[in-house]
Structures are given as C-alpha cells and as structure tokens.
Amino acid sequence: MATMQAYQIVEWGKPAEYREVPVPEPGAGQLLVKMAGAGLCRTDLHILKSPAGFWPDPPFTIGHENAGWVAQVGQSVDGFSEGNAVLISSMYYCGYCQKCARGMHEQCRNIGLPGYGIGYDGGLAEWILVEAKHAVHLGALSPVTAAPLADAAASSYHAVKMMLDFLVPGSTAAVIGVGGLGAYAVQYLKLLTGARIIGVDAVQDRLDDAGRLGAHDTVLSDEGTAEKLLELVPEGVDAVFDFVGRTETMSTGVRVLSQGARLVVAGIGGGEIPMGWEKIAMNAGFINTRGFNVSDLNEIVALARDGRIEMAATHFPFDKIEDGLQALETASVKGRAVVTFD
Numbered sequence: 001m002a003t004m005q006a007y008q009i010v011e012w013g014k015p016a017e018y019r020e021v022p023v024p025e026p027g028a029g030q031l032l033v034k035m036a037g038a039g040l041c042r043t044d045l046h047i048l049k050s051p052a053g054f055w056p057d058p059p060f061t062i063g064h065e066n067a068g069w070v071a072q073v074g075q076s077v078d079g080f081s082e083g084n085a086v087l088i089s090s091m092y093y094c095g096y097c098q099k100c101a102r103g104m105h106e107q108c109r110n111i112g113l114p115g116y117g118i119g120y121d122g123g124l125a126e127w128i129l130v131e132a133k134h135a136v137h138l139g140a141l142s143p144v145t146a147a148p149l150a151d152a153a154a155s156s157y158h159a160v161k162m163m164l165d166f167l168v169p170g171s172t173a174a175v176i177g178v179g180g181l182g183a184y185a186v187q188y189l190k191l192l193t194g195a196r197i198i199g200v201d202a203v204q205d206r207l208d209d210a211g212r213l214g215a216h217d218t219v220l221s222d223e224g225t226a227e228k229l230l231e232l233v234p235e236g237v238d239a240v241f242d243f244v245g246r247t248e249t250m251s252t253g254v255r256v257l258s259q260g261a262r263l264v265v266a267g268i269g270g271g272e273i274p275m276g277w278e279k280i281a282m283n284a285g286f287i288n289t290r291g292f293n294v295s296d297l298n299e300i301v302a303l304a305r306d307g308r309i310e311m312a313a314t315h316f317p318f319d320k321i322e323d324g325l326q327a328l329e330t331a332s333v334k335g336r337a338v339v340t341f342d
C-alpha cells in the first residue's frame with residue numbers, strides 16, 4: 001500500500017507530528033488531490049493548544065486552507081479531471097439540507113464544526129481526500145497562491161457580501177483589525193461598495209497597508225477609538241466589521257453604529273457586550289459570522305485570477321511546518337503563512 005507523510009494531531013496536549021499514513025483512495029463522489037499549498041491559520045494554533053473535547057477527536061491531519069491538483073477522480077464525479085487545479089473549501093457541508101439547497105453552506109444543518117483539517121484529515125499531507133462538491137476550480141490560478149482563499153479570504157468576503165445593501169455611496173464602513181482577514185475585507189469593500197472605508201488597528205504598519213489597499217481613513221486604536229471614529233463620522237457608521245471580537249473592540253463597534261446599522265463580528269476573540277434596548281442604536285443589529293458559501297469561493301477565485309486582490313504570503317516547505325507555526329505564533333510572518341509541497 002502506498003504511504004505518505006502527514007502532519008497529525010495524535011493526542012490532545014501533545015505536539016502534532018509527522019506520521020507515515022496510507023495514501024487515501026477516492027470513493028464515489030470523491031477526489032484525491034495532490035497538495036500544492038496549505039495556509040496556516042490561527043485556528044491551527046488554537047487546535048494545537050486545545051484540551052480534549054473542544055474539537056473533534058484525533059488522530060487527524062491538520063491544515064484547512066488547501067489547494068492542489070486533482071490526482072485521481074472517484075466514481076460518479078462529473079466536472080473534474082486529473083490535473084485540474086482546485087481550491088478545497090474549509091467548510092464541510094452536506095449539499096442537500098434546506099440551508100445548503102439555498103446556498104447557505106455555512107449554515108449547513110447536517111454538519112457543524114468539522115471540516116478538512118478539523119476532524120477530517122486536512123491538507124498538511126502529500127495528498128488529501130475530498131468530496132468533489134467541496135472543490136472549486138482554480139483555472140489558471142496557481143494553487144500555491146490560492147490556498148488562503150479556502151478560509152481566511154473567504155470568511156471576510158462573506159461578511160462583506162452580507163452588508164452590500166447597507167454600503168451604498170455616502171455610507172461608511174469601519175474595519176476593526178486590518179491584519180489577516182481585515183486586510184481582505186478592506187479590499188473587498190473597495191471593490192464591491194461605494195462606502196467610505198475606515199481601518200482601525202493597534203499596529204501602525206497594518207494601518208499603512210490598509211491605506212494602500214483602499215481604506216480612506218485609518219484610526220490607531222486606544223481607549224478613545226470610538227470618539228475618534230465619531231469625530232470622523234458624526235452620523236455614525238453603517239457597518240462595523242470586527243475581526244478581533246474582544247470586549248473592547250465590540251464595545252467600540254456598538255458605540256459608533258448609526259441607526260439601522262450592523263455590527264458584524266467575525267473575530268473569535270471571546271468578547272461580550274450587553275445587548276438590549278438602548279444598548280445598541282435603533283433598528284441596528286448584531287451579527288456573528290463564520291464561514292462562507294461556494295458562490296463566495298468562486299467569486300474570490302475570480303478576483304484573485306484577475307489580479308484584483310493582493311494576497312501577501314510567506315512560504316514554508318512541508319518539512320518546516322513547525323517554523324511556519326512558530327512564525328504565526330510570534331506574528332513575525334508577512335501576509336499568510338503557506339506551506340508548499342514539491
């Protein structure tokens with residue numbers, strides 16, 4: 001039986017390790033994909049540090065921002081052939097429940113948290129087995145470049161897409177946390193809306209990048225962030241995207257909302273804010289969002305293929321995954337950390 005190297009969590013509380021495992025064989029409806037690029041994510045750090053019970057049980061291969069080349073096509077699969085470049089959705093959805101049928105794959109009724117690299121074997125291995133319905137064609141886009149589109153770039157796209165009706169010309173969007181997901185959000189807002197975009201962050205370097213990527217104004221965050229925002233936009237902000245999700249950022253966000261606005265929280269910072277009459281602007285709303293649908297993936301692939309979004313990345317070879325995770329941990333990586341295979 002053919003074997004391959006896979007970077008797996010074997011037991012909670014122990015570091016992940018390279019293991020020799022069988023190369024999976026695609027069954028009906030499945031694809032075997034030769035990995036090309038696997039983005040590392042803060043969720044991976046979280047998984048590696050978690051106690052038992054928080055995530056699905058090991059052993060499993062981590063890595064949920066995956067892209068590669070179709071190596072083998074299972075029975076009953078249409079639309080894919082060997083050699084196709086594909087992006088693999090980090091959302092694992094059934095495809096037939098009422099939510100999936102309506103295109104709301106992120107709200108799938110049959111599958112909750114697990115996905116490739118989170119319970120199911122992920123992409124930090126030479127090959128990955130996927131359901132064909134979770135693969136999206138990349139066309140001429142390199143799978144190494146595309147890997148972060150499977151998760152980081154897609155979740156922020158979904159958040160922005162949700163708010164398009166609010167962000168007409170003359171409106172204002174604020175993005176709190178413009179590293180990582182937020183840097184993508186600034187670009188999507190610039191591409192898809194007529195809104196004035198304000199970037200908010202505690203790090204000046206990131207604000208400089210946000211300005212280059214399309215933010216009209218930037219605010220260096222401190223205790224007075226809400227006041228600074230309201231000075232810039234006395235009428236209030238129509239959509240606040242919070243990619244941090246701590247109590248401080250959510251409190252800032254809710255304070256600057258205009259009537260009828262939305263606070264969209266995409267950062268899993270564990271914060272909480274009081275909610276109720278007079279705690280939030282009239283007709284305003286709070287949305288927490290995780291994930292995206294297949295249409296989102298197709299759309300960001302199209303944007304990336306046309307060179308309309310900037311996707312900074314630092315590459316780490318497959319045998320140096322730990323260096324990549326370390327760089328992520330110490331925030332010393334420029335752009336996304338992407339593991340490459342040859």
Ligand SMILES: [Zn+2]
Nearest residue numbers: 041043151152
């Ligand atoms: Zn992730």
Ligand SMILES: [Zn+2]
Nearest residue numbers: 094097100108
């Ligand atoms: Zn479903």
